[in-house]
Amino acid sequence: MPLRFVLFLVGLVFLPVHADERPPAAAIASAHPLATEAGFEILKAGGNAFDAAVAVSAALAVVEPYSSGLGGGGFWLLHEAEKDRQVMIDGRERAPLAAHRDMYLDAKGEVIPRLSMDGALAAGIPGVPAALDHLAREYGCLPLAVSLAPAIRLAREGFPVTGHYRRMAAFRLAAFAESPEAARLFLQAGQPPELGHVIRQPDLAWVLERMAEEGADGFYRGEVARRLVAGVRAAGGIWTEEDLAGYRVVEREPVRGRYRGHEVISAAPPSSGGVALITMLNILAGFDLAALDEAGRVHLVVEAMRRAYRDRAEYLGDPESVAIPRERLLHPFYADGLRMSIRTDRATPSASLPGAVPPGGGDDTTHFSILDADGNAVAATLSINYPFGAVFVPPGTGVLLNDEMDDFSTKPGVPNAYGLVGAEANAIAPGKRPLSSMTPTFVRNDERLAVLGAPGGSRIITMVLLGTLEAVEGKPPLAWVSRPRIHHQYLPDVLQHEPGALDAPTRKGLEVRGHVLREQQPWGNMQAVLWERASDGRVEAASDPRVEGMAAVRVVRDE
Ligand code: DON
16 A cells, blocks of 8 residues: 555554543544545634534535535534533435325336436435534534635635546446536536546535525525525426425434443434444443454354344334334343344344344445544534435536435335335335434543444444444554454345455354355445543544545644
C-alpha cells in the first residue's frame, strides 16, 4: 500500500493527560478527504463536534453524491461531553403522504421491477436538510452560514472524480440512461467521467445557500420546495409541498447494552442496527470466546448473527407505526434463551428457526466519526440507499433523490424485485419511515470512548459487531476498520466472508459444523475514532483501507 494512503487512513496524537480531562486533539474519519478537511475547517473556526458534523455531512452531500446527500436521510448519534448525554437525531426519510402499501405493484398484484429503486417514485421525503438545521440550532455553536460554507465552496468550485466515483457511476449506468438531468450533472457524455474530471454543482450550491440563509425552510418551503415537487411530479412521483413542509426530525433515546465492561450505545428504531448489535453482544457475552480456536469463535459469532437477524426481520420497523418489544429484545435474559439454542458443534439451519424474512439493503451509504477537543462526539451514518440513490434530480435543484422507499417491503410476504421478502412491520404506509440497518455506535467505559460505524446495507450491523469486538479487546481503530469481514443474516443461510478472512483450518472447522461458506468481494467502508482517556490520552482515527476515506487527528485550538 503506498505510504500516502497509509497516512490518509490513520491519524494519531499521543499526549499524556489524566482521566476525564479533555482529549489532546480532535479527530475526524470520513469517507472522503475533502469532507474530513471540511470538518477540521469548522473546528478551527471555533465549531464543536456538532458543527463539524454539519460541515462533514454537507460536504459528503457534494463530493460523495453516490452515498448520501440533501436528498437522503440518516442517523446522527451525539455524545455531549459536559452533560454526559447521548441522543440520536433521526433524520430518516418518510414515505410521502400519498404512498400506499401496494404502490409498487401492478394490476395483478405483482411487483413492478425497479419502480422502488430508480426514478421519482422511489424517493422518500428527505431528512438530511432538517437534521443539519436541527444539529446547528440545538447543539452547534456556529450558524449554518458558517458550517455550510465549505460544502457551498465545493459545490461551486467542483471536486475531482476518483476511481470509486467511476465505479459507482458505472454500476448505475442503466438508470442514468433514463435520467437526463442526473446524467448531465454526474456523467461525461453519458459515461463515467474520466479520473480527475471536475464535477461542479451550481444548483446544489444555490440550495445550500438557501439553507445557509433560511435554515430548513430554505429547503422544505419556498422556491426550492416548489422545484423539488414540480420535478418529482413531472416524472411520475407523488410528492406534495405538504410532504416537504411537514417533515420533522425526531430525537430518540439510543439503545444501550453492556459487553465485557463496556457500555454500547447505538442506533434506535427505525434502525434495526442497535437492537440487533446488542442482541448479538448479549448472546456472545455468555461465551468465553478467547478460549476457543478460530473456527469455534467464528461459529459462535455467526450463530449470534443468525438469531439477531431473524428477530430483526420479525419485530422491527418504524416505532411510530409498530409496537417493538424493545425491552425484551435488549434484555440479557432474552439473549440467554437464544444462547441456549446454540450448539457448539453444529450450525443451526436457519429454516429450523421460527420463520421470518431477510433484511434489505443497498450498495452505498456513508459513515463518519468525530471527536472534538472537548470530548463531544458524533457517529453518523447517512444514506441515499443505492449508489446515486434514485438516479433522479428534479431540474433546477441539483438535489439527487434517494431510493430509500426500497428499504420498505414492497409487498409483505412476497419477494420484492431483489428476491427479498419483508414483514408486515415494515410495510409501506403514508408518512412512515422505512426500516434501516444503519448503526452509528459508541462503545465506552471509564478508560476509552470508541466511535464507529459503516455503510453496507444489511451487512452494516455485523461490521459494527466485529469492530466492537476488536475495540473491547483494546485493539486500535486501524484494526477495527481493516479486519477481514464475515457475515450471516439468517437468510440466505450462508456464511459470507471476504477473501482471506478465514484460513483453511477455520474453513474446515466451520464446514464440519455444517456452515455453507460463500466468498464475496470485500465490503464496507468503516470510519472510526478512539480516545483512550484513562491510560495515555491517546486519540486515534482510522479510515477503511478498502475505499478512499481519510482519517486525521489534529490539535485545532490553542488553549
Ligand atoms: O438504511 C439502510 O439500511 C440502507 N438504506 C443502507 C444502504 C447501504 O448501506 C448501502 N451501502 N453500502
